[in-house]
Amino acid sequence: MAEYSAAALLDVVNTKHTAPANERVRAITARIVADLFRTIEDFDITHEEFLTAIKWLNEVGQGDQFGLVAPGLGFDRLLDIRADEADRRSGRLAGTPRAIEGPLYIPGAPLSKYEARLDDGSDAAEPLIMEGCVLDTGGRAIPDAIVDVWHANSKGGYSHFDPSQKPYNLRRRIQTDKQGRYRFRSIMPSGYAVPPDSPTERFLKALGRHGRRPAHIHFMVSAAGHRTLTTQINIPGDEYLNDDFAFATRDELVVTLESIDDPARIAAAGEDRPYARIQFAFALASA
Secondary structure: OOOOOHHHHHHHHHHOOOOOOOHHHHHHHHHHHHHHHHHHHHOOOOHHHHHHHHHHHHHHHHOOOHHHHHHHOOHHHHHHHHHHHHHHHHOOOOOOOOOOOOOOOOOOOOEEEOEEEOOOOOOOOOEEEEEEEEEEOOOOEOOOOEEEEEEOOOOOOOOOOOOOOOOOOOEEEEEOOOOOEEEEEEEOOOOEEOOOOOHHHHHHHHOOOOOEEOOEEEEEEEOOOEOOEEEEEEOOOOOOOOOOOOOOOOHHHEOOOEEEOOHHHHHHOOOOOOEEEEEEEEEEOEO
């Protein structure tokens, strides 16, 4: 049995293989392993601390919470920053700013043409009507674009993850009309926090941080010949608007909220009480 120094062990771990391998995976793994070896040595990590970390990773995996840990450590936003920088370097017109997808997207939401109702009527939150259009970066309307929208209810829960909600509640796909327009009726979403007493929350508390997100609405907008846009708009006035644990707030995506209390406008919108209104145009870059 060979006796290894730390450096010799790292070299063996990162070079040993008995069959053809994926060289990109090998290179990335070698970098990660080398950094972790260095961390163990620099911080004199004990066996007990290492086992605690392994236990925590197991809990995160069992709870399907890596999708929360990753944005909390800035990885999701970093990928967006790099994509933005690549657009600037290439001189591409990027259109509406991108924002993180998050871990709560579910494909296959019901499809409607031009307009849809997202909520099922069970949530007494303030009604919301959002409307606008999908354009190219030259300002031309894009007909038949798909606006895939999803958001939380008034308690911060998402359907498919919150058992109290029906499948696809607050989730729809909307196909724009010939003028590139879309419109939906929903409710005002609430912000939310990572699950209480979860491995994600314990980790954030150890860092001296909270795990809260401000109220927002997610979108994935696609059209033939154009690059799919994944983004989200933020509701103004939220306590955590500028303190999002996922670092996803972007100034250009904080919308203007109009409060409608005029009886004639309320009736014209098919509502029976005051509602909030958002107007927003999405601009898609060419593929």
